[in-house]
Amino acid sequence: MARASSPQRRAVVTLAAWTAGFVIFFPILWTVLTSFKTEAEAIASPPSFLFFNWTVENYGEVMERSNYFRHFWNSVVISVGSTLLGLAIAIPAAWSMAFAPAKHTKDVLMWMLSTKMLPPVGVLIPIYLIFRDTGLLDTRIGLVIVMTLINLPIIVWMLYTYFKEIPGEILEASRMDGASLRAEILYVLTPMAVPGIASTLLLNVILAWNEAFWTLNLTAAKAAPLTAFIASYSSPEGLFYAKLSAASTMAIAPILILGWFSQKQLVRGLTFGAVK
Amino acid sequence: MATQARRAAARLMISPAVILLLCWMIVPLAMTLYFSFLRYNLLMPGTEAWTGLTNYRYFLTDPAFFEALGNTLTLVGGVLVITVVGGILLGLLLDQPFRGQGIVRILVIAPFFVMPTVSALVWKNMFMNPVNGLFAHVAKFLGLAPYDFLTQAPLASIIAIVSWQWLPFATLILLTALQSLDREQLEAAEMDGAGALSRFIFIMLPHLGRAITVVILIQTIFLLSVFAEILVTTNGGPGTASTNLTYLIYAQSLLQFDVGGGSAGGVVAIILANIVAIFLMRMIGKNLET
């Protein structure tokens, strides 16, 4: 490309981009660094960037106080479980919206999205009562159900926009060849839809992992995920910056690493029909 | 032709999603609606009684209500402006070739993976705290008086925190859209002597239209119910300076345990959210039609 060929320009772009990246990432970096300081060093003025006595005692303290792995596992089960369940319900729905649109398809889709705009606090008490009566309080299955319902509109929408980009002619060709509906979905559509599905899956795992209202309010000990774990470090007595940093790092590290490793897949389908 | 069968099958496939969402919406909604006409305080069981529109009257005449309404709009609007403008700028920057593109992209998307609670805690304590926060250290180093962000500019601080979380999302979508732009068209324009600015305004911006609408739609859905960031940082204060509708309803139903009042607030919020939704859908429906 002609416009980026000059070396000066390239140097400026490189510098600007790296600066922007660093500034945006800095809060996370700072949290991770602070987690290796002692409490006194964490609030020292002026703060030290790298030259302090690195220690892992904050992590030890956090592990001693909380059952990190249980919270972690609950987060995994809830986010992955709800996403898979959501996909199972949403794929057929999005398929039929994209390839067999009826008169009200658009309206149905918009209505689905609008359900996401309801403030969850408004319906907490009713849901709590329902959960109590069905024995779902503090169970992972209960949270999987709630998270599925919460994210279903986004899943349907994302898949719908992705499916719409698949050229209809290919499907028609397969129909001409006499493929059954099942064969059409399994052998023609699915392979083409995999990137979109993968990206939807990743995005929803992230959203479910970070959801902090329902996960905090419908659990106690057994099903509490990492959002509840972090709530016990939010403002304890005395100095707590280093411990808070350690707990924060532990809460976000798994999803951050997953996000980084799969960013290509995530980005590929994350267009919501924005690109034509 | 099996169109008839196919249409029936399509209906069948869409129904689980629709039915589930209908239940999810209607059952709690019906209960909320019912509660909103009751005098119902969780802490005083046995005193429930029908009160008609009392809860609505109190909620709608609460001086905090209008402020919350304004704050909600400011919050949503502010974050949208920052993330869309910032996202376009970042997208343009990252669209250029430079060394370490992959790494920079990883750095830029990272905030999207951070839990809202964690990001609020980190910003509040480690950056914005006027005594021990990093910004205070920097101010002291520069010989300035530390600024107390969360007290002096609570809503702006919250907008900043939320924007930090959503900027990566906007950047990703806008960057993808930019990358799909026809390069030849751009080069042709350049040959014709179009400056960088006019290339941006006449070629890139129209191309980004769809992507911007999508960013606005998806983000609005999440921004209307911003809650954790407020709870952790300011508790809606000072006064009601950073209380949004979601937080106001939270205060009604879980601080006062006034389920009746909270439910009335919930119903009001649902109605308002639907107005926003209809408005948005109109705009987006049009934009996505073609």
Added chain:
Amino acid sequence: MTATMRALLGATALSFAGFALQAETLTIATVNNGDMIRMQKLTGDFTAKNPGIEVEWVTLEENVLRQRVTTDIATKGGQYDVMTIGTYEVPIWGKQGWLVSLNDLPASYDVDDLLPAIRGGLTVDGALYAAPFYGESSMVMYRTDLMEKAGLSMPDAPTWEFIADAARKMTDKSGEVYGICLRGKAGWGENMAFLTATANSFGARWFDMDWKPQFDSDAWKSTLSFYIDLMNDAGPPGAANNGFNENLALFQTGKCGMWIDATVAASFVTNPKDSTVADKVGFALAPDNGLGKRGNWLWAWSLAIPAGTQKADAAMKFVEWATSKEYLALVAANEGWANVPPGTRTSLYENPEYAKVPFAKMTLDSINSADPTNPTVDPVPYVGVQFVAIPEFQGIATAIGQQFSAALAGQTSVDDALANAQALATREMTKAGYIK
């Protein structure tokens, strides 16, 4: 029956019993305060003494915890077997029949050893509904070195006038030393706890005998103006966001000259492990204005058992363990006497070992000088020093706390804040049916 047979049978019975007991897992909800975290770490002692009972902890930040346990108990959700609740909740919940009465605690528990002031707050109609884990009042904690530098000496029972004068003299803003740190963060358990207790000593009250809010009174005006003037002159920056924890961190890092707050903080500020000023802290009673009431509150974090639990017996055992004399001795053996949960038992204050702790006497005197049934200068229809024991209080006080916090931040005037508070309280009290 042979001995072997008998042994075998016995073993089977035991293993059955063991099996039955193994199913018993207590879920305990508690606050993430230092003393509770210590209790969590010492759980091993309880499970060793009570084989077959497992303990699951739900440790949360105070506001989150309160919201969660209240929702759960009011809807009879049954998620918790033991709850950590405050002096505000116990009378309200006890009256509703939501808590298991603790009158059946064994004689060895020695209920009469509990401090009368604390025990009184946890008793409803003669039944004890919660066992105090630690009790607190509030008092002045000050830096002896800074006080000396300012050329003053702190009396045991200071007046507000003295405190204000000393705070201004101790302040050195360029050296990051602020004469006084007080709560400013909005919340009924944060700034309103401090301000309500302070208002009592200024002769103000929340309601008159007809439940009419009194924020339009002169006494409230002088309370709030005094507080805001003092904080503007001698307080730290960002005070409107400082609660107990923020102030504790400030004091521990040597940035406060004086701090008026919970007596329980005394052990944190004198602990050399966390505090840079551990050896320079003195204590005094909360100040007064010569009207007969001091500005100190009374609070106890207590363990209670929700009425719906299936595991009341095991829960009772846990409550007994955590609030017993033996638990105090256990903490003392592990962490030293200064770190035992204070303010619950007379025997602790009679213990010569504990008497050596510098803040022991002042804590006890503070607790004893608070009177929840008669908290104000003028008569009131309610019980509670820094709170009003009615269910509507938390919501009203939190909203008013926001107004006062905004006044401290300089965003509203004292007059406007009080007018808003009055309007707000009148509105809510009318809605709730107190004002006809």
